[in-house]
Amino acid sequence: MNQETKKIFEKYKNLVEQKLDEYIPVKYPEKIWESMRYSVLAGGKRLRPVMTLETCRVLCGSYEQAVPAACAIEMLHSQSLIHDDLPCMDNDDYRRGKLTNHKVFGESTAVLAGDALLSFAPQVILQQTPSTVPSEVLLKVLEEFVVAAGAEKLISGQVVDIDSEGKQISEDTLNFIHENKTGALFKLSMRTGALLAGAENEKLQAVTDYAQKIGLAFQIMDDILDVTSTLEELGKTPGKDAQENKVTYVSFYGMEASKKRVSSLCQEACDILEKHGIKSDILKAIAQSINERVN
């Protein structure tokens, strides 16, 4: 990412941080709000909300109307991490270099904080989106949000992932997990930005295809980093896939082929934008950064 692009990315990221902090209050009972804030404000790349904001901007010239929905998507992402880390799921102690939610607040609060975020995210969309956004658009944004969060997308990926531990799974199953566990949220991020921009169908489809490519690239990179990274670099425990005997892109195709696949997916993603006249340095840089990510 060059300096100029980096500056814009940081501007979006800071806006998201500030708004997340603003949207989630601390009220009685403080424990649940603090638990929600702990995970949502624990840093992270904020890739998804930045994608939402930039997609909205590039397609209509403004991004203000997408700020609440962008933050809601980040809340959903946090929610999925809180529940994924639970002892009955992946049983992780660290996330983004900090203790996981249930390690700090206890298991019952972590379950409830996740639940609370699942409802608070659409609440933020409903209550904070500017009234200039037409009701029909808002309803469509909400519908795509709850579908992505639910058993047809995000959760189905998680279910099949858990069920696949220690099993020799097919390429189709591996793809299903990644399509839904990671891909669905990337698609939601881009589509939400496009919908709030009032984009026509061709552009909506183009950003969906871009999201499909980089979502897959992101997940393959996750599998690569689980092998090559340290706890310090990664912010979470590495080597878990091998330890759990998990089938990953790396175990399936090997390290070199996986790296090549990431490279070509990121290039294909940029080509899609180019082809449809979507001129965004940020979205290009995001695709490239996935190829270069270390955490």
Added chain:
Amino acid sequence: MNQETKKIFEKYKNLVEQKLDEYIPVKYPEKIWESMRYSVLAGGKRLRPVMTLETCRVLCGSYEQAVPAACAIEMLHSQSLIHDDLPCMDNDDYRRGKLTNHKVFGESTAVLAGDALLSFAPQVILQQTPSTVPSEVLLKVLEEFVVAAGAEKLISGQVVDIDSEGKQISEDTLNFIHENKTGALFKLSMRTGALLAGAENEKLQAVTDYAQKIGLAFQIMDDILDVTSTLEELGKTPGKDAQENKVTYVSFYGMEASKKRVSSLCQEACDILEKHGIKSDILKAIAQSINERVN
């Protein structure tokens, strides 16, 4: 409940059962959908969705437009029970005379089935509500739904409830728990029906006040039944409150005063309807049935 009222109640209840069955499909991965169906279709009184349908009917003459939202509220109710029963929460083995969700499907699936229902419920409202309902009304229904489900209502009640175990809590705290853990969903049920009926503010307030009264009555009766009932009658393990040293209405005011309070709350609820010209045998009968409930 007289025979005629009972017949109407059963008609509503059967419609809710049928629609819940219809709305929740079984698709890949089957385990998550079956887990959702297991708890949602496990019977129960269906009090809340019936309240939604009848409130809508009595205020505008039809209830068809409220069927999806009524079912969504029942899904939310099921969700809260699945997560309440988890080992890290109340750790219950039985619910409605059947093994709890995590006992049948395992803990991780039970967490995810609850998560899935939290998103599926608003999805049903969004996708199944007839298009004759104005977008503004639908947005308001959705907003009240996610607020009731979240950390401002349902979850705050659950958090304070868990935190209060084995502690000597104040009357205010006890009221806070019940207001939010039980009351919020009763209010949501009635208000959703009224909103979908296009009710004016006075009627909306009246049904809210009714819900407030019977919500509290329902919860006090819960506390009474936990002392007086058997597993067979109750469908869940009785005596848990005393075992966990929990402050309840009964331990606070004594058995007799609690019974009297239920009686007068149910009467007050009926008086509110009367005063505002809301002529519903079903809503009256529901108030009375709470006074007479055995499970």
